[in-house]
Amino acid sequence: LIPFFSVVKLPRSGRSEILTVRMFKLGMKNVVLRRAAQVAGVVGTAGAVATATAFANDEVAHPYSLNWEHGGFFGAFDHKSLRRGHQVYKEVCATCHSLNLVAYRTLEGVAFTEAEVKEMAAEIDVLDGPNDEGEMFERPGKPSDYFPAPYANDEAARAANGGALPPDLSLITKARHDGQNYVYALLTGYTDAPAGTPPLRAGLYYNPYFPGGAIGMPAPLMDEAVEFPDGTDATVSQMAKDVVTFLTWAAEPELEERKLLGMRAILCFSFMALTAGYYKRLRWLPLKTRTSKYV
Secondary structure, X not given: OOOOOOOOOOOHXXXXXHHHHHHHHHHHHHHHHHHHHHHHXXXXXXXXXXXXXXXXXXXXXOOOOOOOOOXXXXXXXXXXXXXXXXXXXXXXXXXXXXXXXXXXXXXXXXXXXXXXXXXXXXXXXXXXXXXXXXXXXXXXXXXXXXXXXXXXXXXXXXXXXXXXXXXXXOOHHHHOOOHHXXXXXXXXXXXXXXXXXXXXXXXXXXXXXXXXXXXXXXXXXOOOOOOOXXXXXXXXXXXXXXXXXXXXXXXXXXXXXXHHHHHHHHHHHHHHHHHHHHHHHHHHHHXXXXXXXXX
């Protein structure tokens, strides 16, 4: 065995082999460095594009935060607002937007009575079947039916809206970032385009809260567009608040139950923790405080 710190003299041929190996390693190192530089250039370009995209997205006005009654740990839905919001959706939004994931029966006990839900569902005609003769037929709606869509299919929806497809609103407050504030700001944010803005194409409207600023939906809400039976003033902000509350409930109908279950769980686990702490102290206190005496 050769000592670790000993000096070994190799013949000339051995030195040439070592030099050749070192040159090969140096060449491979240069290749690796050049390849890394190329990759870094590609990544840098992608990063620049992503940064530019981020800056472009920052040009969209960010919605302002509102204090919703159902927000926070102890918040609950304003059920009067839910009833008004359903009216706004039915009389304004349902003209173009569907609510495919919401059934009439889910409104029972939330904003309407059982009789009101049955009467509301009976107002629509549902294509059902086939019957005993193998044919489809129409029947009055039932509470188990879902809200009807305004168009037969997506192509019909696009044809009626200048090529734009109105989104389904069942989960709209969950599908958009900061959904409740975004939808409220979008509904109330229609304004004239500022000076210097490129002219909008025909059929588009300026809204700073919509990506790009140009939206195919005209301002859906106007003062006194609906008449609330409870006498509430139907201002744009009030209607927007009510319909956003209704759409939030449509996306999370179990919100109040989930919060109630969470409070019960916290109380239960807190009681268990106190009981466990007291039992631990009761059992270990004599052992931790005992003393030993030697005689």
